[in-house]
Amino acid sequence: MEIKFTNFIVNSDQINLTFTSDDITAVSTNDHDLFLKLISFSLPLKGEIQINDKKITPDNFHIYKRQVSIVKTYKDISFTKTVLDYMNYIITAKNLKIKNPNKKIIDSLKIVGLDEKYLLRELNTLSSSEKELIQLAISLLSNPEVIVLTDQLLKLDLKNQKRIYMLLLRLKDQYHKIIIILSDNSNILYKYCTKGVIIKNGKVLSSGDIKDIYCKTETLRKNKFDIPEIVEFTHKAKTQKKVKIDYHKDIRDIIKDIYKHV
Amino acid sequence: MQDNIIEVVGLSLPYSFQNFNISFERNKLIAITGPNNCGKTTLIKSIIGHIFTNNTIYIYSQELEYYRVTELNTIMKYIIPEEYLFFEESVLQELINSLNNLELPENIKQKKVKDIIKNLNMTKIQNMNPNELSDSNKIKLQLAKHLLQNPKILLLDDIFICMTKVERQNIIKLLRDIQNQMDLTIIMTTLNLEDCLKSDYIYVINDNIVALEGTPLEVLTKDNILNKIGLELPFIIDLSVKLRDYDLIEDVEIDMDIERMVNILWK
Numbered sequence: 001m002e003i004k005f006t007n008f009i010v011n012s013d014q015i016n017l018t019f020t021s022d023d024i025t026a027v028s029t030n031d032h033d034l035f036l037k038l039i040s041f042s043l044p045l046k047g048e049i050q051i052n053d054k055k056i057t058p059d060n061f062h063i064y065k066r067q068v069s070i071v072k073t074y075k076d077i078s079f080t081k082t083v084l085d086y087m088n089y090i091i092t093a094k095n096l097k098i099k100n101p102n103k104k105i106i107d108s109l110k111i112v113g114l115d116e117k118y119l120l121r122e123l124n125t126l127s128s129s130e131k132e133l134i135q136l137a138i139s140l141l142s143n144p145e146v147i148v149l150t151d152q153l154l155k156l157d158l159k160n161q162k163r164i165y166m167l168l169l170r171l172k173d174q175y176h177k178i179i180i181i182l183s184d185n186s187n188i189l190y191k192y193c194t195k196g197v198i199i200k201n202g203k204v205l206s207s208g209d210i211k212d213i214y215c216k217t218e219t220l221r222k223n224k225f226d227i228p229e230i231v232e233f234t235h236k237a238k239t240q241k242k243v244k245i246d247y248h249k250d251i252r253d254i255i256k257d258i259y260k261h262v
Numbered sequence: 263m264q265d266n267i268i269e270v271v272g273l274s275l276p277y278s279f280q281n282f283n284i285s286f287e288r289n290k291l292i293a294i295t296g297p298n299n300c301g302k303t304t305l306i307k308s309i310i311g312h313i314f315t316n317n318t319i320y321i322y323s324q325e326l327e328y329y330r331v332t333e334l335n336t337i338m339k340y341i342i343p344e345e346y347l348f349f350e351e352s353v354l355q356e357l358i359n360s361l362n363n364l365e366l367p368e369n370i371k372q373k374k375v376k377d378i379i380k381n382l383n384m385t386k387i388q389n390m391n392p393n394e395l396s397d398s399n400k401i402k403l404q405l406a407k408h409l410l411q412n413p414k415i416l417l418l419d420d421i422f423i424c425m426t427k428v429e430r431q432n433i434i435k436l437l438r439d440i441q442n443q444m445d446l447t448i449i450m451t452t453l454n455l456e457d458c459l460k461s462d463y464i465y466v467i468n469d470n471i472v473a474l475e476g477t478p479l480e481v482l483t484k485d486n487i488l489n490k491i492g493l494e495l496p497f498i499i500d501l502s503v504k505l506r507d508y509d510l511i512e513d514v515e516i517d518m519d520i521e522r523m524v525n526i527l528w529k
Contacts, residue, residue: 076344125277128420129298154423157297157453157492184426187497226427229497233520241528251497255504262510262527 001052001145001176003039008047010038011202015047019146021176024168026193026210028225030200032150032182039148039180040068069144071152074131076123083109083126083134084119087141096142108137113163129156136164146178147171153181153188165192190214190228191249198225211247230254267415267447268309269320275313278304280470286449291441293458294451296467297492302451303342305467306419309449310340321415339408340417343424346404348392353384353403356392360407378406381436397424402433409440418450422457434460455482456496459516466491478516498523 001021008015011034019025019039029035037043041061049056051064080086087105091098098104106116112133126134132152139147147168153161171177183189189196190210197207200223206213214220214231221227227235230251237243245257267288273279278301286292294302307313311326311334319326321337329337350356357375366374379388382402387395392403401421408416416437422430438460441448450457458464464481466474468491474481482488485495485503495503501523502514511526 127299127303151424155298155453158489158494159492160298229520233497233501233524236520236524237528241524243528251500251504254501255508258505258510258527259508 001178002050003146003178004048004050005038006048006050008038008043008049010034010043013201013203015199015202015204017197017204017207019178019180021172021178023195024172024179024181024193026189026196027180027182028184028186028189028196028198029182030224031202034202035182035199036070036148039146040070041065066142067145068148069139069142069146070148071135071139071150073150073152074128074135081122082119083121083123086123086134087138090138091141094142098141104141105137108140109134111140111167112137113160129160132156133160133164144177146180148180148182150182151185153192154183154185161192168192184226186214186226186228187230190231198223200225211249215247267322268449269323270305270308271318271320273305273308273315273318275304275308275315278470282470284465284467284472286447287463288447289441289445290462291438291448291460292450293461293464294449294467295453295455295458295464295493296473298453300467301470302453302467303419306340306342306417306449306451309417310334310338336411337413338415338417339411339413340419341401341404341408341421342419343397343401343421346400348400348403351391352389353392353395354379354388356403357406357410361410364411374410378410382406383432398426398429401425405433412444412446414445414447416446416448418448420451420453422452422454430457453493455488455493455499458482459496459499466493479514482516483514 003019005015005017027035041064056064080089091101109118114133132155168179172179181193193210196210196213198205214228217227217235234245234247237245243261245261248254265287266285269285271283273282296302308315317325348356350359361371387399437448459478464478465472482499483503498518502518505511506514
């Protein structure tokens with residue numbers, strides 16, 4: 001699966017970007033809404049968008065729009081009482097065409113690690129992490145081709161983060177879904193993504209391998225983007241002390257490098 | 263105990279605690295942390311009386327049920343994200359009107375509001391509609407309203423989650439300063455151990471008990487237990503603990519930063 005934006009105009013700048021199901025892609029931007037509009041094909045069609053080599057046109061874009069699911073942070077809806085009510089409400093409100101909604105709801109909950117008992121749980125008895133997992137389950141109901149996580153991982157502890165990461169890998173590798181994580185938290189993005197894009201005011205500052213984009217610490221700092229601490233430490237050691245250590249994702253690898261060079 | 267401002271004795275609730283005990287010392291900045299579903303929010307909601315706790319919570323050694331709602335509201339303020347309402351058309355007016363109950367002279371009101379806007383770095387948003395603010399600015403506004411009321415206890419439930427690192431650090435520093443200046447007990451819950459670094463005392467809740475407690479240094483150096491529970495150490499503390507274990511540094515310091523660590527390792 002691949003989405004390709006070619007010479008696409010955003011805020012008078014041209015964007016060239018490709019998202020594929022080969023990677024989990026990090027997106028860091030000062031304007032989350034603008035990116036969400038871009039990826040859900042809600043910006044005016046100025047330029048070219050291709051999905052698996054098929055061109056998006058004003059006539060067919062609504063078909064592709066449905067294939068993008070943005071996992072939004074849970075917001076309280078006072079008139080729904082239980083998880084089942086809430087998920088049924090979303091199916092109706094979003095006009096999702098699902099053959100067997102009850103089965104699909106149970107399956108989606110199971111995928112994110114919540115069992116059938118949750119269906120009758122009242123929403124106000126759920127913890128904040130459980131609410132985020134419900135949001136992720138909802139995003140899977142429509143069997144989307146593109147899944148955009150916002151700040152869900154931030155609300156999860158290490159065990160749940162790893163579980164969701166494994167799920168994202170499965171969705172990407174087995175079902176060829178495009179997975180995008182949109183967040184301001186560079187530590188999370190650096191840890192879980194393989195590719196990345198940094199966008200400021202609609203302009204792509206850098207894109208590519210996650211290590212390569214976060215190594216450009218001066219550009220990131222100048223444009224007020226967060227730098228992962230593990231990268232910042234390595235960068236300081238390399239530039240200020242001329243130590244030959246590599247950029248790593250795992251702290252244990254950094255320790256090995258320090259041990260060799262201290 | 264006299265120094266305890268809040269005591270929870272034998273709290274049992276559906277879906278979470280069974281005979282749970284915890285107490286909070288007066289005039290301290292206290293962090294409560296723990297993995298997802300450990301009951302952090304439930305505990306806060308129990309203390310503020312949103313959940314019926316059957317005489318298991320004591321404020322100033324009096325049962326929670328002893329207090330009138332208005333009395334409790336004077337002593338204790340809380341922020342639970344999204345559980346607040348704003349009524350005025352600007353942040354400034356919202357803050358001024360929040361002081362109406364205190365019967366202060368107008369010039370004092372203005373000064374208090376001006377100071378809090380400056381301290382919380384809200385100058386740019388003071389003329390904006392409160393309901394159109396970002397989540398982090400809504401929390402800042404709610405915090406400002408509460409601080410203007412000089413409560414004795416401030417309970418903050420995971421308020422930093424929607425903030426950037428810089429915003430979080432600034433707010434925590436401000437809370438630390440305010441707490442040092444006045445008789446105020448701040449109890450905050452968080453999943454992020456980095457938010458706990460400036461606190462006086464940390465409680466780690468897991469599996470219905472207080473699994474760890476102590477000063478930040480005492481708690482955060484127990485990396486094996488924290489990782490097992492599912493909590494991630496702040497990078498520089500994690501690095502320090504591991505370097506200490508390899509005898510590459512002598513001690514773990516809570517206020518260590520990356521620059522200093524690089525200089526210690528490669529003099």
